[in-house]
Amino acid sequence: MKLDQMNHNRNFTRRLLNDCTEALIDLLQKKSLEEITVGELCAKANYPRSTFYNYFEDIYVLMDYCWESITESMQITDFQSIRHDERTLVLFSRVYDYIDSHRDSIEKLLKHNVTDGAMLQSLDRYIRKLVYRMVTECPLSYKFPLPNDFVARHYSNTVQMILSACLLDDQISKAEAASYIDYLLGTLEKENTHE
Numbered sequence: 001m002k003l004d005q006m007n008h009n010r011n012f013t014r015r016l017l018n019d020c021t022e023a024l025i026d027l028l029q030k031k032s033l034e035e036i037t038v039g040e041l042c043a044k045a046n047y048p049r050s051t052f053y054n055y056f057e058d059i060y061v062l063m064d065y066c067w068e069s070i071t072e073s074m075q076i077t078d079f080q081s082i083r084h085d086e087r088t089l090v091l092f093s094r095v096y097d098y099i100d101s102h103r104d105s106i107e108k109l110l111k112h113n114v115t116d117g118a119m120l121q122s123l124d125r126y127i128r129k130l131v132y133r134m135v136t137e138c139p140l141s142y143k144f145p146l147p148n149d150f151v152a153r154h155y156s157n158t159v160q161m162i163l164s165a166c167l168l169d170d171q172i173s174k175a176e177a178a179s180y181i182d183y184l185l186g187t188l189e190k191e192n193t194h195e
Contacts, residue, residue, distance in 0.1 A: 013055070016045075016047060016051065016055060017055070017065065017069070019045040019046065019047065020041065020045045020047070020052065020055075020056075020062055021062070021065065021066050021069055022045070023041050023044040023045035024036070024041060024059070024062055024063065024066060025066065025105070025109075026044065027040065027041060027044060028109050028112065028113060028119060029105060029108035029109055029111075029112065030108075030112060031112050032112050032113050032114070032117050032118070032119065033059070033060075033063060033113060033117065033118040033119040033122070034117065034118050036059060037059075038052055038053075038058070038059055041059060041062075060118065060122065063118075063119065063122045064122060064126060067122070067123060067126040068126075070098070071126075071130065073098070074094045074095060074098045075094060076091055076094060076095070076130070077130075079091060079134055079137075080137065084138055084139055084140060087134070087138075088155075088181060088182075088185050088186060089178055089181060089182060089186070092159060092162075092177070092178060092181050093174070093178065095159075095163065096163070096166070096167070096174050096177065099163065099167050100167065100174075103167070106167075110168070124156075124160070127156045127159075127160065128152065128153065128156045131152045131155045131156040131159075132148065132149060132152035134152075134155075135148050135151050135152040135155065136148050136152075154185075155185060158181070158184050158185055159181065159185075162177050162180050162181055162184075163177075165177070
């Protein structure tokens, strides 16, 4: 995103970001991210291409903004307000509830956006970046016996695997998923396990 444009007119900017996000999510339910053009997105959102390019370098930057917007709506970015020993389960619960409440839309998105496609690769990069930030800002990270990037990769891979299993593949319950998360990741949050 071109940050220099963000402060010019806050109401217009908020409306534009919301309209472009909604248009992109709607289009992603009909086709892959790679197939969506800026012209098509602008027509759907009702903005000229020049306005789009004042705020975004390309459609992939808008996709990144969509992930940020979604995580803010789930209060994921507020992770520091959660006790570090409860953080993983609380955040997993928020993600699970969000995905569960948007299951129909997500199924449509996944119908048109394959695992190795641009949309899911963008999501994977975003999750890895966010988890890395969480790991490095964890008060116990200095005690981890592994480099932070290994721990972050382990967290993001495990969470994505369990979300996929419970919401897309096997339909395991939220309680089962939480117990798997606690078993696989919970020990990293406990103070006495790092002594």
